[in-house]
Amino acid sequence: MRKPIIFNIQKFSTHDGPGIRTTIFFKGCPIQCQWCHNPESQSFKPEPMLNKDGQAELLGKTYEIDELVEIATKDELFYDQSGGGVTLSGGEVMAQPIEFIEELTRRLAMRGISVAIDTCGVVSQRNLERVLPYADLYLYDLKFIDSQQHKKYTGATNEKVLNNLKFLSDHQARIILRLILLKDLNDTDDILKRTLAWIKANHIHVEEVSLLPYHDFGRDKYRKLNRECTQNFKVPTDDRLAVIKQAWEDYGVPVKIGG
Numbered sequence: 001m002r003k004p005i006i007f008n009i010q011k012f013s014t015h016d017g018p019g020i021r022t023t024i025f026f027k028g029c030p031i032q033c034q035w036c037h038n039p040e041s042q043s044f045k046p047e048p049m050l051n052k053d054g055q056a057e058l059l060g061k062t063y064e065i066d067e068l069v070e071i072a073t074k075d076e077l078f079y080d081q082s083g084g085g086v087t088l089s090g091g092e093v094m095a096q097p098i099e100f101i102e103e104l105t106r107r108l109a110m111r112g113i114s115v116a117i118d119t120c121g122v123v124s125q126r127n128l129e130r131v132l133p134y135a136d137l138y139l140y141d142l143k144f145i146d147s148q149q150h151k152k153y154t155g156a157t158n159e160k161v162l163n164n165l166k167f168l169s170d171h172q173a174r175i176i177l178r179l180i181l182l183k184d185l186n187d188t189d190d191i192l193k194r195t196l197a198w199i200k201a202n203h204i205h206v207e208e209v210s211l212l213p214y215h216d217f218g219r220d221k222y223r224k225l226n227r228e229c230t231q232n233f234k235v236p237t238d239d240r241l242a243v244i245k246q247a248w249e250d251y252g253v254p255v256k257i258g259g
């Protein structure tokens with residue numbers, strides 16, 4: 001079985017879904033968001049990155065499924081007490097060798113561990129079908145309702161994102177919709193209206209919406225990867241966030257600001 005490359009395993013994470021979680025970060029992403037704060041997750045290959053001592057270290061390695069299950073099950077008690085579990089993130093987990101991801105998800109689910117899939121949606125529907133019987137929750141990014149904007153800022157149009165979101169919703173998957181917000185680009189009234197209209201017209205059921213205002217905390221990582229950081233986005237104002245939050249709540253969906 002082909003093994004994916006993993007670049008980080010974060011224990012006691014509280015930002016990647018409900019409760020206390022272990023988050024496994026898979027290396028490799030099919031798109032390139034211009035605001036990406038995990039640039040080390042974009043390439044599918046191990047790559048050198050400066051560590052805290054300023055030394056170049058090869059980032060990314062493979063694990064056996066048994067090893068990952070063993071690491072994840074160590075914190076089972078915390079998951080049970082907090083309503084947490086394991087999050088498979090990235091990069092893009094659904095763009096990894098799917099036999100491996102399906103089996104990992106299945107093994108964790110069989111242990112009674114809730115597995116969340118964190119996805120950008122630009123993935124094959126076939127891959128989503130493979131994890132559907134075992135995954136408990138999807139952290140689903142909707143970056144731009146406008147396909148041309150999606151293409152401009154991520155490199156890919158949004159047809160797959162919308163189709164896959166509908167597919168998951170039609171299959172009664174539990175979905176937390178994650179909206180990354182960039183000032184004047186996708187936090188406007190027009191985009192808000194278009195997004196809600198699409199959600200309504202397509203009968204999309206989401207359990208919660210997370211509003212994720214843009215930040216540039218990942219800037220230093222570009223330097224450590226010897227890459228240029230050209231990000232020049234602006235942070236939405238608190239007033240805009242309040243308006244967006246209210247609009248979703250009026251639509252009947254609980255909203256959280258932050259991950």
Ligand code: SF4
Nearest residue numbers: 029032033036091120
């Ligand atoms: S989907 Fe996530 S990991 Fe991939 S480029 Fe965008 S922000 Fe980075």
